[in-house]
Amino acid sequence: MKYTFLSGLLLLSVSHLSASTPTDNWQRADLLLQQMTLEEKIGQMNQISNKSKLTGPVSERGFKSLVELVENGMAGSLLNVTDLQSIRTYQEAALRSRLGIPLIFGLDVIHGMRTISPIPLGEAASFDLEAIERSARWAATETAASGIHWTFAPMVDISTDARWGRVMEGAGEDPYYGAQVARARIRGFQGDDLSAPNTIMACCKHFAGYGAATSGKDYNSVDMSRGHFYNYYMPPYKAAAEAGVATFMNAFNDFDGIPCTGNTFLLQELLRGRWHYQGFVVSDWNSVEEMVPHGYAANRKEAAKAAANAGCDMEMCSLCYFDHLKELVESGEIPEQKIDEAVRRILYAKFELGLFDDPMRYCDTNRLRQTVLSSQIRAAARDMAKRSIVLLKNDNQTLPLSPKIKHIALIGPLCDSQLDMRGGWAAEGVVDSIVTLRRALTDRGYTIHYAEGYNAETGLESNTAQALQAACQSDAVIVAVGERARDSGEARSRGELNLPSGQQELVKKLVSTGKPVVVLVMGGRPLIFNDIKNHAPAILFTWWLGTEAGNALCDVLFGDYNPGAKLPMTFPAHMGQIPIYYYYKSTGRPADPNKPHTTRFIDIDNAPAYPFGYGLSYTTFTFSTPRLEKTMIAPGEKTCLRVTVTNTGKRSGEEVVQLYVRDRFASLTRPVKELRGFQKIMLSPGESRTVEFPIDQEQLGFYTNEGNFIVEPGDFDIMVGNSSDQLQTVSLTVSK
Numbered sequence: 249m250k251y252t253f254l255s256g257l258l259l260l261s262v263s264h265l266s267a268s269t270p271t272d273n274w275q276r277a278d279l280l281l282q283q284m285t286l287e288e289k290i291g292q293m294n295q296i297s298n299k300s301k302l303t304g305p306v307s308e309r310g311f312k313s314l315v316e317l318v319e320n321g322m323a324g325s326l327l328n329v330t331d332l333q334s335i336r337t338y339q340e341a342a343l344r345s346r347l348g349i350p351l352i353f354g355l356d357v358i359h360g361m362r363t364i365s366p367i368p369l370g371e372a373a374s375f376d377l378e379a380i381e382r383s384a385r386w387a388a389t390e391t392a393a394s395g396i397h398w399t400f401a402p403m404v405d406i407s408t409d410a411r412w413g414r415v416m417e418g419a420g421e422d423p424y425y426g427a428q429v430a431r432a433r434i435r436g437f438q439g440d441d442l443s444a445p446n447t448i449m450a451c452c453k454h455f456a457g458y459g460a461a462t463s464g465k466d467y468n469s470v471d472m473s474r475g476h477f478y479n480y481y482m483p484p485y486k487a488a489a490e491a492g493v494a495t496f497m498n499a500f501n502d503f504d505g506i507p508c509t510g511n512t513f514l515l516q517e518l519l520r521g522r523w524h525y526q527g528f529v530v531s532d533w534n535s536v537e538e539m540v541p542h543g544y545a546a547n548r549k550e551a552a553k554a555a556a557n558a559g560c561d562m563e564m565c566s567l568c569y570f571d572h573l574k575e576l577v578e579s580g581e582i583p584e585q586k587i588d589e590a591v592r593r594i595l596y597a598k599f600e601l602g603l604f605d606d607p608m609r610y611c612d613t614n615r616l617r618q619t620v621l622s623s624q625i626r627a628a629a630r631d632m633a634k635r636s637i638v639l640l641k642n643d644n645q646t647l648p649l650s651p652k653i654k655h656i657a658l659i660g661p662l663c664d665s666q667l668d669m670r671g672g673w674a675a676e677g678v679v680d681s682i683v684t685l686r687r688a689l690t691d692r693g694y695t696i697h698y699a700e701g702y703n704a705e706t707g708l709e710s711n712t713a714q715a716l717q718a719a720c721q722s723d724a725v726i727v728a729v730g731e732r733a734r735d736s737g738e739a740r741s742r743g744e745l746n747l748p749s750g751q752q753e754l755v756k757k758l759v760s761t762g763k764p765v766v767v768l769v770m771g772g773r774p775l776i777f778n779d780i781k782n783h784a785p786a787i788l789f790t791w792w793l794g795t796e797a798g799n800a801l802c803d804v805l806f807g808d809y810n811p812g813a814k815l816p817m818t819f820p821a822h823m824g825q826i827p828i829y830y831y832y833k834s835t836g837r838p839a840d841p842n843k844p845h846t847t848r849f850i851d852i853d854n855a856p857a858y859p860f861g862y863g864l865s866y867t868t869f870t871f872s873t874p875r876l877e878k879t880m881i882a883p884g885e886k887t888c889l890r891v892t893v894t895n896t897g898k899r900s901g902e903e904v905v906q907l908y909v910r911d912r913f914a915s916l917t918r919p920v921k922e923l924r925g926f927q928k929i930m931l932s933p934g935e936s937r938t939v940e941f942p943i944d945q946e947q948l949g950f951y952t953n954e955g956n957f958i959v960e961p962g963d964f965d966i967m968v969g970n971s972s973d974q975l976q977t978v979s980l981t982v983s984k
């Protein structure tokens with residue numbers, strides 16, 4: 249009970265200082281701040297990692313005993329501490345410090361804590377914001393039960409470059425959709441009350457523009473115009489700030505030639521100035537210190553000065569604040585007010601989490617035991633997984649497979665790899681709990697004829713004869729190809745996304761047996777597999793589906809669930825097309841394959857393998873001719889578009905109805921189309937439904953180079969359909 253008494257004492261002393269009992273957590277933070285020494289304030293701005301679970305390079309500047317640092321109030325937060333006993337130990341150490349200020353414990357819970365859901369790019373393919381929110385809430389439930397208060401998610405970085413390994417963590421290429429997903433994930437993680445047992449602080453990362461790393465090389469420089477940033481990269485960050493995300497994280501890259509960690513345009517003008525953001529900003533791993541190798545800070549002291557003055561409130565790992573902030577304040581190079589602003593925001597978060605009321609509120613062993621890997625959370629992971637699977641091809645109605653079949657040839661090591669099913673950034677995902685496809689099929693009583701087919705490491709064919717024999721003995725063939733889970737994620741940029749020829753040759757040989765062949769392509773990013781695309785009768789892109797991968801795959805393979813997902817990123821047909829995205833600009837010489845002097849290559853097509861928003865179903869849908877309520881509106885007026893969608897097949901299914909807009913002529917060149925609305929609807933066989941989209945400022949506007957969102961008079965194409973390349977167009981005019 250000591251700590252309750254202690255925190256009670258703290259609050260007593262705090263309330264003793266105030267004319268009236270503090271009524272909100274900002275006041276509580278202010279009153280506590282008044283009691284703190286400069287060293288204690290700087291301690292709150294210091295975040296240190298558990299040395300046994302590093303998620304980045306160890307800083308040159310090591311540190312002493314973690315418990316000792318915490319007891320002396322020299323750390324405000326720890327990350328990568330994942331067992332309840334250690335969390336309790338460090339928290340008790342914090343409560344022994346002079347003011348007993350509790351620690352915040354952070355971890356990268358990107359798609360699940362111990363029960364793993366699909367990688368975020370896979371979840372984004374569901375185009376189901378409610379499912380995405382539910383998935384984040386279950387992750388928060390398991391995380392909070394595990395003693396962790398803060399996840400470094402959602403990652404909201406837009407990217408059009410699949411060479412960048414971190415596309416797996418985000419929501420793909422589209423700024424409008426990325427903003428919607430950011431809101432959904434933040435709602436899921438944070439709920440309405442950060443002190444609730446099933447919510448945690450979220451963190452919008454990486455601010456800003458990290459997904460535009462030059463040539464897709466991780467950590468590389470980012471260089472874009474302000475207008476490009478405002479229109480295509482900024483929206484998800486802005487949405488996160490407006491959604492009340494508790495924290496932001498700096499990106500590693502430079503922006504306008506200034507590292508994000510010390511970038512006053514991003515941290516002051518945009519975040520604090522225009523968005524009035526009140527949460528705190530944490531650096532990325534060592535990103536304060538890395539302003540030295542960036543060639544921006546001459547040394548670690550200058551790095552500390554630049555970051556603190558710009559408004560980076562908490563330093564992750566590199567200890568520049570720990571080493572230099574005190575002298576910088578005492579010399580007047582950093583006003584103590586800057587320190588106070590940072591610490592006030594950090595203390596506010598701790599009050600919001602309820603850590604002063606009960607520092608051990610998240611350390612409940614019974615709740616941990618009852619929550620982790622519960623049947624409810626597993627069911628939610630399976631539901632999210634089946635909604636993430638994209639049907640790319642289904643010739644001759646190969647899918648769904650008949651449940652009556654008995655013998656299945658199961659080919660490829662990815663059919664039986666628990667570790668790969670987790671994907672990257674899998675937190676404390678329990679490998680042994682993961683259901684592979686082989687396990688799920690066996691559990692369902694199918695006779696499995698397994699063959700490796702290709703070498704898991706090299707991708708070269710291996711024991712082809714055995715694989716072909718397995719096919720001949722079976723009623724159907726399921727073959728899993730792709731990259732390995734370790735091939736995407738942080739520091740996993742790749743210069744070659746074509747699947748190994750061995751994998752593709754093997755698929756062609758399996759198809760030549762004449763048996764029904766279903767290809768599962770697994771990966772954390774768009775991949776290139778043109779031979780498979782051209783030869784296989786049925787293809788599912790399955791990302792990394794997490795703990796319930798095998799069961800979710802069976803749900804789709806045997807038609808218990810009709811796939812309704814769509815691609816959240818364009819899939820290139822050739823490496824040379826990258827970066828590739830659907831919202832390209834017309835240019836002065838619009839692409840024309842029959843004209844040489846147009847925006848095209850001479851040796852490859854412009855067309856992607858699969859476009860943004862593409863995905864099939866086991867049923868079929870038709871769209872009526874879309875209708876605008878008004879085809880002419882005055883500035884500021886709104887209208888709406890209506891389209892009737894009909895399920896013309898024999899089974900129920902979901903369709904993602906997509907709305908795109910083109911501003912034909914504007915003061916800035918605009919893309920040929922931009923997603924500005926979507927609705928996922930379920931229709932029974934023969935059922936029709938009229939879907940209505942508002943056409944308002946949000947749909948018609950764009951950002952100027954000065955960052956002002958405007959709608960200009962003129963002609964617009966309003967497009968609707970079920971993929972970015974399957975659209976019908978109606979015209980709208982906004983009058984002067």
Ligand code: GLC
Pocket residue numbers: 303304327356400453532533738
């Ligand atoms: C990593 C990542 C960041 C993560 C942090 C803590 O380097 O860039 O996304 O949250 O460090 O693990």
